[in-house]
Amino acid sequence: MIQTLAFYLFAALVIASAVMVIMARNPVHSVLWLILAFFNAAGLMVLVGAEFIAALMVIVYVGAVAVLFLFVVMMLDIDFAELRAGFIKNFPLGIAIALVLLAELVLGIGAYQAGTLELGVPSGAAAPLLGDSNTASIGAILYRDYIFLFEGAGIILLVAMIGAIVLTHRKRPAGSRSQQDIGKQNRRNPNEATVMKQPQVGEGVEL
């Protein structure tokens, strides 16, 4: 009972907030609705017994990716009227993409329902491989069965990361004010950095 109720609650909220992502007038509101959608999707993951995926979803998507979205969107100066103007122009394209997605969904679920698919994993819901904790199961699959694919994905991410850094890195001229040299700052000591002067009354100080 509670599970069914929770499922409908999460599912309805995912759909409603996904709709609000594209309906909201303010882009910051869109991102916040997107976050709600992520969060409820994590709730659905918990319901199917994949609590590890749910936690990762919240940590990675809600806790890091969406924060960066929000960060960027908040600082953008977006002209709402201009954004709306493109709607009619892009409408046919949007419909086309939606139809393709729908067709793929129907095809995929239809093929799965036909039941002749050999997926190479036990069918049915969440068959644990090692013990009953799905953290251990995911670890076993990732690091034992698919270790090369996993490391390959890791290397691709590393290359993407280095690429992003190379593209945005600019060398600042040495000695510019924005270049902080922590080592130099830490080496300063009061004896060298400050001078005590005791000027006579009426006389200035020479620096």
Add this chain to the structure above:
Amino acid sequence: MTEFFQSLGMTYELAWFTATIAGILLIAFPLMAAVAMVIYVDRKVWAAINLRRGPNVVGPFGLLQSFADGIKVFLQETIIPSAANKGIFLLAPIITFTVALAAWAVVPFSAEAVLADINIGLLYILAISSLSVYGVVMSGWASNSKYPFFSAMRAAAQMISYEVSIGFIVVCVVLFAGTFNLNDIVRAQEGFGLGVINAYIVHPLLFPMWVMFFISCLAETQRVPFDLTEAESELVAGYQTEYSSMSFALFWLGEYANILLMCILNALLFFGGWLPPIDWAPLYAVPGIVWLLLKTFFFFFLFSWVMATVPRYRYDQLMRLGWKVFLPISLGFVVVISGYLMATGHYG
């Protein structure tokens, strides 16, 4: 507790539901009282270090000061700036407060006293605490004012930076314990140090991890020396500038609940949680919750101590510490600790 309500003649579902609600209230109300008291402790410790008296007027030794403050903010008017984004402006403190409370669901106060004994407890805490940045960012943006906005930008960058290293440090502990369940992590520490000391901290590979964890906790909860989000000499009061009355108080309560959570996490992950410090039979006669609270308040004292003595970091120093010092060191320690555990046959 479910069995108790079932014995009163309830069906299982109803008994479970009632037991959960009762459990939530049993955590939330003492937590709020504890928050009020640690705010008092914080001010007293701070005052003592500054050679002042601190709150000493309301109640004996000023003990009721926080409650008086609570009543005061409750009676004030909630002011919403006319240019603010109203919905998000009001939602932000509620999110901060809710998130600060939600994380306590998986905290084991003793071997049995835990609301949700789930096997990803530690990940749950990481997930929930990664949400607390939204309260700050949303309030900063919705206030439609310069200082809160600067504060929100700083908070977003700061909290993400330190979450990364907290994640790696936590992985080190998980490698030793072999589980994400907080209760099992505590149990794994029983007799860890030479069969006598119940704490991970004694291990030479985990001690530096704890030092980094403690500093990251300071940064994550935006305490001095990392309180750049509310740096009063630069940003008025940061993201809280436009807030008043209860909406301000919710930030305040949420902030201290988060600090207590980080203190209790220090105790659970590195100092043996509800286990007595030494594995000696008579010490087990003391209830586990007493040990846990003693350790937690010790860490809270450390937090206050730091607050009273350390000057604020510059923002570039903060970023450098997070990304150029903590991240590489913690990443390196994950590799070293995995290698050590494989070599000693401790795990895998």
